[in-house]
Amino acid sequence: MKCFSYIKYFYFLFINWNIRIAWIMIWQETRGEKKYGINTTGADELFKLEDQGIDISHATIYMPVSYALLEEAFKQVNLNQPQTTNHKPPTHLLDIGCGKGRALCVAAHHGFKKVTGLDFARDLCEAANENLVITKQKIPALEYKVINNDAFYFEIPDDVDCIFFFNPFDEIIMSAVVNNIFASLKNNPRNITIIYVNPLHKELFLKAGYKETWYSKKMKYLEASILQNK
Numbered sequence: 305m306k307c308f309s310y311i312k313y314f315y316f317l318f319i320n321w322n323i324r325i326a327w328i329m330i331w332q333e334t335r336g337e338k339k340y341g342i343n344t345t346g347a348d349e350l351f352k353l354e355d356q357g358i359d360i361s362h363a364t365i366y367m368p369v370s371y372a373l374l375e376e377a378f379k380q381v382n383l384n385q386p387q388t389t390n391h392k393p394p395t396h397l398l399d400i401g402c403g404k405g406r407a408l409c410v411a412a413h414h415g416f417k418k419v420t421g422l423d424f425a426r427d428l429c430e431a432a433n434e435n436l437v438i439t440k441q442k443i444p445a446l447e448y449k450v451i452n453n454d455a456f457y458f459e460i461p462d463d464v465d466c467i468f469f470f471n472p473f474d475e476i477i478m479s480a481v482v483n484n485i486f487a488s489l490k491n492n493p494r495n496i497t498i499i500y501v502n503p504l505h506k507e508l509f510l511k512a513g514y515k516e517t518w519y520s521k522k523m524k525y526l527e528a529s530i531l532q533n534k
Contacts, residue, residue, distance in 0.1 A: 309345045310334065325523055329370060336371030336406075340413060341442070342435040344368045344406040368406045369470045369501050370526055377499050377528050378414040380518045381466065394466035394497055398422065400455050400481060401472025405432030408448065409439040411468070418447040420461065424454050456480045460488035465495060471502035478505045482512055489533070498531040506531070 310330055317326035333345050345368065381394060395418060397411045402421030411419050421432045429452045436448045451458075456477050460467075467485065469478075485496060498509060502525075509531050510516070518530040 313345050321525060332371045340409055341438055342409050344404040344435060368403060373526050373528050374407060374410050378411060380530055381497060396464050397466045397468060398464045399468040402432050403428050405435040407468045409435050412439050412443050412446045421450040422453055422455060422458055426452050458484060460484050462488060462492040466497040468499045471504055475505050478508055482508050495534040501528045503529045
């Protein structure tokens with residue numbers, strides 16, 4: 305079953321990108337899935353949701369973030385540095401458009417004490433929960449929650465201090481999410497680190513006063529940015 309998932313995903317990557325990237329990504333997939341013991345490989349164009357009457361016009365397809373890029377981004381957040389006045393590592397990650405929960409599980413292994421996933425696809429939320437159960441078995445102190453909801457209306461919890469995106473939706477929804485973030489900051493002023501993979505709408509954060517503190521781009525398509533508001 306797992307082998308079939310890799311083959312399907314390899315074909316998807318080959319058709320949409322090229323064979324070199326497909327081979328590299330599948331190697332990363334097999335390494336990452338084995339390392340973390342989870343099941344998140346695959347792509348989904350979400351047509352089943354449309355059949356259920358759910359508006360997918362603002363959403364992008366489900367596709368998991370590269371393990372290598374994800375691990376590199378979390379290292380840049382400096383979670384394992386001692387807490388000081390100038391450095392207070394984030395503890396609660398919110399993944400908006402969490403899919404099957406890959407970023408949530410990897411975040412837990414990189415020092416996050418609490419993770420919350422948000423996705424409008426119920427099937428993906430159920431898969432994320434299954435993967436987080438596996439992760440909690442390895443990290444018993446982990447607190448986690450997966451919420452089946454629309455990002456447009458979601459109120460950012462006051463204790464969230466890091467938000468992860470993998471280009472989950474278009475500019476219309478992202479604009480609303482940025483407004484939701486600043487509403488949360490108004491209620492509880494704090495630093496919220498943004499980890500944004502494939503950051504197509506990064507300018508929305510820059511215009512709102514965020515500053516880019518780290519940027520990486522590899523193999524043309526693997527791109528990530530970290531933005532800070534303080």
